[in-house]
Structure formats: C-alpha cells, structure tokens
Amino acid sequence: xxxxxxxxxxxxxxxxxxxxxxxxxxxxxxxxxxxxxxxxxxxxxxxxxxxxxxxxxxxxxxxxxxxxxxxxxxxxxxxxxxxxxxxxxxxxxxxxxxxxxxxxxxxxxxxxxxxxxxxxxxxxxxxxxxxxxxxxxxxxxxxxxxxxxxxxxxxxxxxxxxxxxxxxxxxxxxxxxxxxxxxxxxxxxxxxxxxxxxxxxxxxxxxxxxxxxxxxxxxxxxxxxxxxxxxxxxxxxxxxxxxxxxxxxxxxxxxxxxxxxxxxxxxxxxxxxxxxxxxxxxxxxxxxxxxxxxxxxxxxxxxxxxxxxxxxxxxxxxxxxxxxxxxxxxxxxxxxxxxxxxxxxxxxxxxxxxxxxxxxxxxxxxxxxxxxxxxxxxxxxxxxxxxxxxxxxxxxxxxxxxxxxxxxxxxxxxxxxxxxxxxxxxxxxxxxxxxxxxxxxxxxxxxxxxxxxxxxxxx
Ligand code: 4AD
Ligand code: MG
Numbered sequence: 171x172x173x174x175x176x177x178x179x180x181x182x183x184x185x186x187x188x189x190x191x192x193x194x195x196x197x198x199x200x201x202x203x204x205x206x207x208x209x210x211x212x213x214x215x216x217x218x219x220x221x222x223x224x225x226x227x228x229x230x231x232x233x234x235x236x237x238x239x240x241x242x243x244x245x246x247x248x249x250x251x252x253x254x255x256x257x258x259x260x261x262x263x264x265x266x267x268x269x270x271x272x273x274x275x276x277x278x279x280x281x282x283x284x285x286x287x288x289x290x291x292x293x294x295x296x297x298x299x300x301x302x303x304x305x306x307x308x309x310x311x312x313x314x315x316x317x318x319x320x321x322x323x324x325x326x327x328x329x330x331x332x333x334x335x336x337x338x339x340x341x342x343x344x345x346x347x348x349x350x351x352x353x354x355x356x357x358x359x360x361x362x363x364x365x366x367x368x369x370x371x372x373x374x375x376x377x378x379x380x381x382x383x384x385x386x387x388x389x390x391x392x393x394x395x396x397x398x399x400x401x402x403x404x405x406x407x408x409x410x411x412x413x414x415x416x417x418x419x420x421x422x423x424x425x426x427x428x429x430x431x432x433x434x435x436x437x438x439x440x441x442x443x444x445x446x447x448x449x450x451x452x453x454x455x456x457x458x459x460x461x462x463x464x465x466x467x468x469x470x471x472x473x474x475x476x477x478x479x480x481x482x483x484x485x486x487x488x489x490x491x492x493x494x495x496x497x498x499x500x501x502x503x504x505x506x507x508x509x510x511x512x513x514x515x516x517x518x519x520x521x522x523x524x525x526x527x528x529x530x531x532x533x534x535x536x537x538x539x540x541x542x543x544x545x546x547x548x549x550x551x552x553x554x555x556x557x558x559x560x561x562x563x564x565x566x567x568x569x570x571x572x573x574x575x576x577x578x579x580x581x582x583x584x585x586x587x588x589x590x591x592x593x594x595x596x597x598x599x600x601x602x603x604x605x606x607x608x609x610x611x612x613x614x615x616x617x618x619x620x621x622x623x624x625x626x627x628x629x
Contacts, residue, residue, distance in 0.1 A: 185251055193211055204225035210261075238277070308448070325415055337373070394410070411618075420593070433516070479519050506551050532559060563588055
C-alpha cells in the first residue's frame, strides 16, 4: 500500500486508490448515523483531508471517539469522490492507529484562532497552525526561487563565513564570538582568544562575496546574518537570512535591473506555486496580499535619486514624525510614503549622501553622494540594500579613514583593488522582509521559524 501526503491524496486523480495517510487530527465530528468525520492535516498543504470513519472499525469506541485536536494517527483506506460540497475527495478509513494523544486540557492549540503573540510563546507548536504552516511553505517557495533564479542567470553559489573579524556595515551592531571567560582574573586579553583576535558573527557576507565576484564573475551567498542593534520593531531581527548577489563588471543600473528581475521572479513563482497559501493570506491576513503582488509584477519599478526623493518628501505636505533634510537617513515612514502614497509602486532610490552609507560604496563625481541603491516596497519599506562598490584604491582608502576604519584590518579587501581591480556591484535581500511583504504578515517574528530579538531566544 502506498503512503501519500494529504496534498497528493487531495488530487482528483487519487480517487479509487487504496492508500495510507499520516498526520495530525484537526477536528473530529461524530455523526448520528454511528460514524465520524476527521479532518486530517500533515503540513504538505494548507487544506485538510476529510476522513470518514465507519463505526464498525474495531477501535471506534475505544480510540476514534477519543480523538481530539493534535492527536497523531495513521489511516489506511480508499480515496473516494466526496458527496459533500466542501471537498472533492475524502478517505474512507479501513484501519486507523493512534501514534500519540494530545489531551485537550493541556494541548495549547485548540480549534479557535490564537493570536500571533500567543503563538510566539509556543514556537515549537505554531508550525501546526494554518497561518504558520502557510508562512513556512511560502518561505520555502521563495528560497527555491532564489536558487533557481541565480543558477539560471549563471551565478555561482558561494558560502561565505559566519564568523568574521571584519565589520561590513559600520561599527556597533555586531555580536562578539569568544571562548574567553569575561569573569577571569586577570582579565582575558583578545590575543588569548580562540582566533587570536576579536571575532564576530557576520552582519553580511558581502566583503567575502566580493572576493569571489572578482575572480569567478557572478556569485551569490545566502545564509544567516546577525545584528545586535537593540531595535524592537516589526521589521528587525537579531538573526535573519540574507541573499547577496555580487557581480564583476556590473555598474549600478545593471544592479538595479538584476534586483527588479529577481524580485519579480520570486513574486511570480509564489503566485503560481503557492496559490492556495496566498489565497489564505488574502482571506485572513492582508486582503491585498495577492493583488499587490500582481500589481508589482505589472509595474516598472520607479528609479530616482535620494536627492529627488527628499524634494518630493519636503513638498508632500505630510506631517512626518522624523524631519526630512538632505543628509539625514530616510525613515520607514518616508520610504512608505514614497512607495505607498506618492508612486504607488516599488521604488529604487539611489545616490545617497556619502556620510550615511558604508565605506565600500562607490563615490560619485559630485563627491557628496555614493552609488547606493535601496529597493522600497509598500508595507515593509526597504527590502533590498546594495551598491556599486568603490574599486579605486585611493578613494577607498580615503573613505575608510573618514569612517575610522584601519586599512591593515582590511588588507585583503584592499588587495582586490591593488591587483586587477574591476567595477562591480551587488545587493542584499532580507529573506524575512521578502516573506513579510509577500504574505502581508505584520510582524517579522512571524515569518521565521525561531525569531531572535532583544531579550528573546527561548526556542
Ligand atoms: O541594507 P543592508 O544593511 O545591506 C547590507 O548588509 C549589504 N552589505 C548588502 C550587500 O550589498 N550585499 O541589509 C540588506 C537587507 C535590508 O534591505 C533588509 O531587507 C535586510 O537586509 N535587513 C534586515 N532584515 C531583518 N532584520 C534586520 N535587522 C535587518 N537588517 C537588514
Ligand atoms: Mg540598508
């Protein structure tokens, strides 16, 4: 007998087959006619399958009638067309065995809708809910698209290190990695540490990705990144996943084209491959979840400079919480105004003031701005940050001095400019911001399996 997933069993072509299913009971309903209905879910898709349980099964009274939400079972039987209106097929059970019980007095997930806040306190059980299951399946679809897109475009997947001695994005937001005991006397010295120098969890794989772009051409890295900023917002995590393409001979417009093609590919794939889950988000989470994606697919992304954006914001007549002034970083409210209200489509902002961007971004001829680009989307604001990189040794060295970085610490990064330097560009997409945008989920903590935020790392 074949074991199928619920997803496979629900397809009309399964009718007539004798199969086995395994999963968790969502609900049980007893009929007056002396039989019962179970709704079974195994995570393979959003929907459940209906199991019809005849009263004649030997364990009907002793076990089946004690089944409650969360119990795990194996069912054997025949798939048949369902007379009911809610489902096309159902399974007529011939044998059911119980793997594990889930006493309703203590099992925290019951049939009612639980709040996302509550579900975060049971992160080990929330994947059994409709919403979190749907998030995880969409997240998987996105990851599959990411790899497919870059592989098809000829990018090589490189694995950049997680433990690093260099700061990519600028001081102050890194987790220290150490084996030293801070309480030891005398106090431990950095040179006695495991790596013989201070090391950190990486904030970005970019610097190492540049090494491989400047030798293999087009590469991408995709892995966890870490930021110790104490920002308790709905868009920040201390540990998140970032995909970072880096390409030799790419200038900023090439980088923008790549980012736009990339995002559209992901959105198209999700609409196609995760249609059932997307309908769920549109129904229960964010009414515009599907239509926003469709809209974004049809639109060309607006491209404008930071300076132009500041002009628009200043003339908007909006009462922003944070002032808009040339030279200051844009806040989420400004980003959202541009993409949600003013343009009503995705925006790629470029050429930011040099003082608010990291040292590696290429300096423009005006000496005031750098070749930065941020992609802004409705609801989440910045989803991608990237730039053309500074490939001129003298300018880069000057920029590092300006930002208080020691050239000796970056000698290998500077070597890329000493030997066979080339123009190159890249960007980083925050995976969770992407999943947040796609699903319409309001809080980034609800789109990652085990969120790490200030004060919280229980699971
Ligand atoms: O703009 P960021 O800081 O850019 C970089 O790290 C570059 N080195 C990337 C590159 O050019 N290769 O971060 C890139 C993206 C942001 O646009 C955002 O989507 C996401 O990473 N991100 C975060 N996501 C969740 N929590 C945080 N604390 C995040 N910080 C950045
Ligand atoms: Mg950024």
